[in-house]
Amino acid sequence: MLARGETVHGRVDELPFSERAVPQAKGMQRIALTPIFADTAWWGFLALGRTDASRVWSEMELEALRTAAEVFGAAIYRAEAEAERERIQLKLQAAQKLESLGVLAGGIAHDFNNLLTSILGNANLARMDLPPDSPAEYPLQQIEATTQRAAELCRQMLAYAGKGRFVVRTQDLNHLIKDIIQLLRVSLSKKASIDLELAPGLLQVVADAAQVRQIMMNLVLNASEAIGDRPGRIRITTGMIRPDSACFDDAVCAPEQPAAEYVFLRVQDDGCGMTAAVRARIFEPFFTTKFTGRGLGLSATLGIVRGHQGALKLESEPGQGTTFTLLLPRATEQPAEPEVPAPTAPAWQGKGNILVVDDEANVRHVAGRALETLGFTVTAAQDGREAVELFAANPAGFTAVLMDLTMPRLNGLEAFAQMRQIHPSVRVVLMSGYDAQASTASVTARGLAGFLSKPFELAKLREQMRALDDLPPQL
Ligand SMILES: Nc1ncnc2c1ncn2[C@@H]1O[C@H](COP(=O)(O)OP(=O)(O)O)[C@@H](O)[C@H]1O
Numbered sequence: 001m002l003a004r005g006e007t008v009h010g011r012v013d014e015l016p017f018s019e020r021a022v023p024q025a026k027g028m029q030r031i032a033l034t035p036i037f038a039d040t041a042w043w044g045f046l047a048l049g050r051t052d053a054s055r056v057w058s059e060m061e062l063e064a065l066r067t068a069a070e071v072f073g074a075a076i077y078r079a080e081a082e083a084e085r086e087r088i089q090l091k092l093q094a095a096q097k098l099e100s101l102g103v104l105a106g107g108i109a110h111d112f113n114n115l116l117t118s119i120l121g122n123a124n125l126a127r128m129d130l131p132p133d134s135p136a137e138y139p140l141q142q143i144e145a146t147t148q149r150a151a152e153l154c155r156q157m158l159a160y161a162g163k164g165r166f167v168v169r170t171q172d173l174n175h176l177i178k179d180i181i182q183l184l185r186v187s188l189s190k191k192a193s194i195d196l197e198l199a200p201g202l203l204q205v206v207a208d209a210a211q212v213r214q215i216m217m218n219l220v221l222n223a224s225e226a227i228g229d230r231p232g233r234i235r236i237t238t239g240m241i242r243p244d245s246a247c248f249d250d251a252v253c254a255p256e257q258p259a260a261e262y263v264f265l266r267v268q269d270d271g272c273g274m275t276a277a278v279r280a281r282i283f284e285p286f287f288t289t290k291f292t293g294r295g296l297g298l299s300a301t302l303g304i305v306r307g308h309q310g311a312l313k314l315e316s317e318p319g320q321g322t323t324f325t326l327l328l329p330r331a332t333e334q335p336a337e338p339e340v341p342a343p344t345a346p347a348w349q350g351k352g353n354i355l356v357v358d359d360e361a362n363v364r365h366v367a368g369r370a371l372e373t374l375g376f377t378v379t380a381a382q383d384g385r386e387a388v389e390l391f392a393a394n395p396a397g398f399t400a401v402l403m404d405l406t407m408p409r410l411n412g413l414e415a416f417a418q419m420r421q422i423h424p425s426v427r428v429v430l431m432s433g434y435d436a437q438a439s440t441a442s443v444t445a446r447g448l449a450g451f452l453s454k455p456f457e458l459a460k461l462r463e464q465m466r467a468l469d470d471l472p473p474q475l
């Protein structure tokens with residue numbers, strides 16, 4: 001191989017073997033040859049060739065050849081650098097677009113959750129005051145059901161934005177699937193049969209159960225929609241793998257630092273499959289090919305997978321069906337007992353004074369009203385700072401604190417920390433529609449008395465407040 005600025009000239013059959021083929025094919029007898037370098041990378045050769053076996057190249061001709069090769073090399077390098085810059089620019093723009101969509105989606109979901117808290121809470125309160133045979137009963141039930149569907153959309157948007165991870169604990173993946181499969185069967189296309197192939201034994205992951213269920217719902221619903229009205233099968237498989245170095249090469253999303261072992265969930269359908277053009281866009285939020293689609297299922301799924309240091313793989317061809325494989329790092333601790341809060345009797349009544357803290361007046365108001373129906377008296381504060389001041393003035397005057405997480409001036413966790421310094425056993429139930437901290441610590445590990453995700457039913461609030469009775473008394 002020639003170095004930069006070097007030339008060889010002479011008979012073609014004296015050239016190094018590897019450089020002989022092309023000139024020989026063109027019938028050249030004598031040749032002068034110099035390499036072209038684009039910056040430092042060898043790009044090719046520039047050559048002068050003659051069929052005349054007696055031709056000799058002058059030093060001036062060779063110098064011209066070297067100069068021409070330099071000019072070529074520089075032009076090629078510029079063109080390549082330009083193309084590379086453009087490629088990076090496009091990638092950056094795409095990333096920025098997705099990033100700002102994420103911020104937007106997260107912000108909208110946060111505000112909507114507050115609105116939905118007020119709608120759902122007020123509908124619950126109105127129903128409580130009505131006789132069961134009231135004609136208003138049905139429309140109020142519809143309001144509640146619709147609110148839950150709107151809340152579901154908010155959850156997808158939050159998941160896409162990488163928010164909404166609330167309670168992370170060790171779970172068994174098989175258990176989560178069995179839990180949700182009944183629910184899935186009723187909402188799926190009647191033509192699709194579901195085959196469950198769950199690996200024996202425990203498949204432990206550290207995860208937010210609600211979010212893992214959300215992924216399963218999204219993948220299985222998509223599979224069923226891809227099958228449509230034709231008969232088809234959905235295969236759900238679980239298992240454990242030790243990834244090799246190539247395992248994540250073709251993944252849609254891969255962990256930065258692969259773990260030694262993964263638990264996988266595979267959802268396979270024999271539905272319509274996807275073209276390359278569709279495959280390229282399915283993780284964009286709001287991208288859908290369905291008439292009534294929202295385009296949030298897969299973008300939310302990806303957000304959740306990232307949040308759990310997992311990986312996602314996709315195989316799909318038109319007419320060949322689709323396979324999604326989700327991998328989550330395997331956890332080694334024993335799964336915590338699933339928390340099954342005992343349903344609280346509707347007649348349960350509490351007593352004492354509750355400090356309700358939220359920057360949204362609507363939420364403050366409806367939560368206050370709901371607590372009053374449960375037998376509590378209520379003091380309201382509009383942000384963390386006001387709450388801490390009220391609490392500091394009379395810590396014994398409050399049975400518990402019901403506080404929003406995301407607030408101006410002093411947020412819920414900061415206010416909680418300050419209240420704890422004033423009074424270590426203060427009971428704080430945090431509520432949020434938006435996990436600004438993307439916290440990984442579980443609620444109880446932080447010393448919180450409870451957590452409510454917005455929007456919540458009156459019954460959920462009652463359960464949380466009832467559960468406070470089981471805690472050691474606040475001194
Ligand atoms: N199993 C599947 N088979 C074929 N296409 C799929 C499958 N899953 C997802 N897609 C494609 O990805 C798109 C985005 O999916 P998703 O984010 O769940 O939104 P939506 O289901 O509301 O359209 C779908 O509109 C569809 O084109």
Ligand SMILES: [Mg+2]
Nearest residue numbers: 218222297298
């Ligand atoms: Mg979907």
